[in-house]
Amino acid sequence: MKVAVVGANGKIGTHVVEQLQQAKTHPVVAMVRKQAQVDGWKDQGVDARLLDLEGPVSAIEKAFEDIDAVIFTAGSGGATGDDKTLMVDLDGAVKTMEAAHAVAADRFILVSALQAHNRENWNEDLLPYYVAKHYADKELMRSELDWTIVRPGGLTDEPGEEKIELAENLGRGTIAREDVARILIRCLDADNTIGKHFDALTGEHGVEAAVKRI
């Protein structure tokens, strides 16, 4: 399965590409916004391509030509305005789903946010972000893709301890981006996660066991 990592220069995306590259289980393509980022990955021996989430679906399809699976980790981030939240986190994600479906890259793993499916539990400080995630998730759930939605809690840059908790509904908590990347990659080889959505936090279970039980 050739895996496209969308948002490969983001903090989670970088972990995903590096871990996939190291594991050698699946060939990986880093999808990034700028040519300098393509060059940077290639210097590290990683296949990389340009992908503009604000561009047309047809261009995303072209970038996905020989791709079998997509891990979508892109996010506009806190430094840009909510116009980008709408354009990237919502419409960019859905355009990526449409392109993946068009080229039969049917396996689609999406990074969402803890409790994005329950409006009453949205983080008050991140409401616009939660709206974007909520509707992107809904679109994916209704798609014909083989989807999985992973909803991590508060993200940290600590080294991941490979101990996690996964469930459809969890209370507030945190998780290392490095461990989120491990979960996403583990889902690639865990067909039991197809059609599932779940929260993810630091916890007491190994990644493989936790993903298997979902």
Added chain:
Amino acid sequence: MKVAVVGANGKIGTHVVEQLQQAKTHPVVAMVRKQAQVDGWKDQGVDARLLDLEGPVSAIEKAFEDIDAVIFTAGSGGATGDDKTLMVDLDGAVKTMEAAHAVAADRFILVSALQAHNRENWNEDLLPYYVAKHYADKELMRSELDWTIVRPGGLTDEPGEEKIELAENLGRGTIAREDVARILIRCLDADNTIGKHFDALTGEHGVEAAVKRI
């Protein structure tokens, strides 16, 4: 059919309430955000209630208790940030749909924007607004409500001349808010518009005839 007009103090909403009040075909309730606006409508003999599109669905349900039909004209407008575009134009609209469904106010007429269903035709100057409209429209189309989506072109404050053009796809153009209000009200009594979405511009046909032909 008791009709709730959501966004009754907006420019289109005001026309809808005033035209309904004058026509006396259906009792109307003006749904507004502030108590002063409730008082303002009541001074004009119009039933009015508080409705907070950023509040919980349960509160919207309560405001809709005896309502049979909803005309959703609310919009966060250009003066606020895109956080409000996400919170009001997208999530506020969808919360209103959920509340309407919960209380069996099954007839739901939504104001969208010209070509919101075709990403390639979105107005470049209004992209975040178009994203919000696009996904709110999609949610309504998939709901179990008796929905109609009206997508007007560039809105003007000119007096409406009651000559319009309606079709699933129209080129760019304008239409008076007063005429948009006439179309919305006409749809209430035109069951042929249930499950239909269409663009609306100034044109050559009378409102009743144009709506009948959709």
